[in-house]
Amino acid sequence: MMDWTDRHCRYFHRLMSAKALLYTEMVTAPAIVRGDHARLLAHDAREHPLALQLGGSDPDELAAAVRIATEFGYDEYNLNCGCPSDRVQSGTFGAVLMKDPGRVAECVAAMRDVSPVDVTVKCRIGVDEQEPEEVLPEFIARVVAAGVERISIHARKAWLQGLSPKENRDIPPLDYPLVYEMKALFPHLHISINGGVMSLDEVTAHLEQGMDGVMVGRAAYHAPADVLLGADQAVYGAEGSAKTAEDVVLEMLPYIEAHLESGGRLHQITRHMLGLFTGRPGARGWRRVLSEQGTRDGASVATVREALGRVTG
Template sequence: MKNNAQYAARLSVAPMMDWTDRHCRYLHRLLSCEALLYTEMVTAPALVRGGAVHLLDFSPEELPVALQLGGSDPGELAQAARMGQAAGYDEINLNCGCPSDRVQSGTFGAVLMKDPARVAACVAAMRAVVDVDVTVKCRIGVDDQDPEKVLPEFLARIVAAGCERVTIHARKAWLQGLSPKENRDIPPLDYDLVYRMKGLFPNLHISINGGVTSLTQAQTHLEAGLDGVMIGRAAYHQPTDILCTADRDIFGLDHVSDPVDVVRAMLPYIEAHLSAGGRLHQISRHMLGLFARRPGARAWRRHLSEGAARKEAGPELVEAALALVAPAPERQAV
């Protein structure tokens, strides 16, 4: 595996709050050796002022991994970025795309699209103190902004500040009047605008995000000239569909993973987590979609969902659930 975030960014799994924790990432890495994985957003104040360094914990097996930071104070973000690099992350990413009220109240996320000068200052401050890539995840605009006008200006600012990679969610964010859930579908996506940005900034590594639900769609964006594709909910809910063949279809490698083998490879990890005082459901909740749309998928989900929260639940529950999916004799690895 090439431990290179820019190379891996050809396909990445989006940072998703409450979903892409370290257990989720460990699972996803077993499915794909190459895709770039992101943490949940970690706020710079939590690290710098709150001392919540446990939020930086991850397993070396997850690499390459990017740390997504939330914040708007250049000095604080610089300290958090330095902590992220020291922890071993391959990339520091600034969140300029999340529209939730909780994020807005902290003056970061998508609201930062309205203040490109501040974002540039934040990028420059982080670039000054770390050697790993400093990247930005943004929207095409917010509220009543004209994306055709504001997005090029925004990108020009962060490029001048030292940002060489950006992920653009191809949908405008509405900070008032729409819930984050509604904002997933409204207003419409504008992929063509992102394509035009690649033409305006040919040296900027641009990944596209938003509405991508298959590797076929990802390949279409790559063939259109973009450098990478970031997939969110589809990679979480149907991880096998997105990640099992990603190393072959997106990275051109001779590697396809099998979800049955991946479940078995998770068992030692589960054992270690339980031995450290953890609970099975903290890991198994990320595994529910492994057999989506396959025979036995419902039985797999039900068995895990109903049993994993029990205090005594362990690897044997996972093996019993797997027996409801995998045929006998043992399936051969692909």
């Protein structure tokens, strides 16, 4: 979700679910330690509960990144061991870490030593020629021994050689039963399942299979109403009716106005809102107005209201 789940996206998603745990896009530990950490880590307090997803493979550097991030008040630090992008591989972190569970254990132990909140891991079931049934239990056992109590498992292998990052999201087959087996093998570990989950009904189906949580990425971005609206009621037992997509647009307007007044551009926010009305009459008009007019000078909340009129008019 790099370049997708930025702070504007997360604020938008938070309006749809008050309770779902949101994750930042992956931020590398070196960028935090040696770069503009204030820009990378700043977020709106209303985004919480919020996890910072970190990329890295050096225990000391990851610990330093967590120390810096602590002042920003994140609710969780998540070490990414699942991203297959070329940029990640070249830095020896992400999915390639599935080949080195010992290093992952060192990393999370160092992070836990300085973190006031949970340190968690996101991983694949294996990479390249690994046999998931063999390597995944060992990988989990090593990180659990290092103190990890929560893990999210993308139920596909990652082919680091031969497939693009996009292909790695679709071509390797899903193996949900293997993730269910990990829950049986590690009953006290909080396990969330990830990969191929497209709707709130699928979320609840995985929970009924014994999963402790479900991580949803692309579907929550491209059709957020289908996943997030109603999640508080269906998953967390919240009372009352879910918001409508129209409610969310109107609630976004003050945030958008504040962003524009601070010198921001409309499309920096509305690019994350294009899929809100997916599957509904007028969705194409909504997307067209925001896409064509949202990047223009002077684009404002009036542009959003015009786009909303294409759906509700």
